[in-house]
Amino acid sequence: MPVSQPSHQHPQGTCLPRGRRTRCTAALLALLTLVGYVVFVDWTGSHGLDCFVEANGTRLGLQQPQAANATTIGAVASARDLPERALTIALATAMQESKLHNIKGGDRDSLGLFQQRPSQGWGTARQILDPVYSAGEFFDELVKIPGYSRLPLTAAAQQVQHSGFPQAYAKHEADASLLAAALYGREPSLSCRVPAGGSPGDPAAVRQRLAREFGAQVLERQDSADATSVDLQGAAAPAALPTDTRGATVTVPGDAVGDPTDEDPTQHGWALAQWAVAHAPELRIAEVAYRGRIWRARESGSGWVKDSVRAGHSYGDVRITVEH
Template sequence: MPVYQPSHQTSGGTRAPRGRRIRCAAALLALLTVVGYVVFVDWTGSHGLDCYVEANGTRLGLQQPQAANAATIGAVASSRDLPERALTIALATAMQESKLHDIKGGDRDSLGLFQQRPSQGWGTAEQILDPVYSSGEFFDELVKIPGYSRLPLTAAAQKVQHSGFPQAYAKHEADASMLAAALYGREPSLSCRVPSGGSPGDPVAVRQRLAREFGAQVLERQGSADGAPAEAAGTGALPGDTSGSTVTVPGDAAADPTDEDPTQHGWALAQWAVAHAPELRIAEVAYRGRIWRARESGSGWVKDAARPGHSYGDVRITVEH
């Protein structure tokens, strides 16, 4: 094994000059400061990666706005009953085009998550800067491509985007796939560190955002006799209606009966709420015996021991009050 040899040595065992010792000490102090800072931000999240998803020992970190935008893309895909592969393609595209930020400027007149251009017929600047609209436009074009779900990701994305660098989408495929699995509830692992307290939230605003991003049907429970929302079991509230500071939304009951896992839809809703917690002032999200709390958000999803009697098939979103 090669042995590391220092590039500067003193001859004959003589002591290094005092100035050199001072410089070495200063360098060591600087190194310790950097190490200390890295440890600090790892514990506190001060590096700005406030959200993460995990799968198979791999963790993907995201800034909260990135997670919120990704969750919105996922909600729009869900509202159209698109396969997970469609969401993966969309996320990889947005990762490359904007790093999942709603950019107000770009190359020429490119805007938004997908860097769509008003001059190319994608809509007005105001429309493109709306993540719900821009996601819908992306999916409108994607589903026109025959067999898009079987194409290589770069090919499918390029047919929508017409990019000058089509191979650039490939480097995001693994991360996009992991994020899509979380947002679609197949591998639910999305959690965010967010501040608690502050101004109160508005449960009506939460309900409106759910309907806008997932579609109005997200607030309805399937299986009621007259097609109207049925009472949420154990809550005394209508699904999607507000009871105090809590919005109760059907989880399992609203799932497609053909789904292999009826909890996927509920987890998609629950993780969407966590991703949007800061802007909607969400304090707690509970589903299937698990709960996420803003005031303890560093712990992620934990066992919900406080509500053993509530309907675990419903997603409960509680705002700050």
């Protein structure tokens, strides 16, 4: 019988020379890359989610552009003194229609956060792609519906949207309710992880955006006698919103004063404060402080933490400090 030749086996767990060794190395690098990604995701938030809202043991994650768009919708609702239910309906609708992204296309000529169509009289394409305008148009139609706040969310949204899939809005109601409760201050918890440092911010840009998105309500809360109205379609912001002596902090009164109809005098302030957090990357915002709590870009992973009220500022002031 022929003598069997010894097989050319290598010790278990080692790679063969040349080509197989290269493939083994590549596989090891891929594994290390995957492990590194998992660690990064765990540190920064899952799947690129930069912003979070938490309440009653529930956590909702958002990408920063989604959070920015959500807070802009909240700003428009706050400017119009609309109830939290109106904001919930709007957020659920935008979650279904665009996932809170200001998209430039969709079914036929649909555009923007609410997938509104120029051909159906919602405005020009340029107008619809402006989140302030599109949110305003949505609320204009919503408030025309008798008793909209008592209707099921799907019924209220459908009367505005005329969607082919009206029941789809229902699956977003829980998340929209959680987000609306945060933005309106009932469960203020919106926090975003953002990179600190880099180019300095511009307080004038913050004032302009505040005036444009929150409208006359921001100006009416100023004590300055020379406050003037602002064109909500983008006119320059007035100089009435004060800054501190360094010129890096914009201070806006957040608490409602002397209005017995306000169920929560902090609602407007929390809408302002969390709007500033969500828009921190593009406006280069370093700190936001309100009612003894502060969010810092350099420590944004910690969310909102306790803060002492600084000299010269009211407990009800919202202080927005830009990078400088």
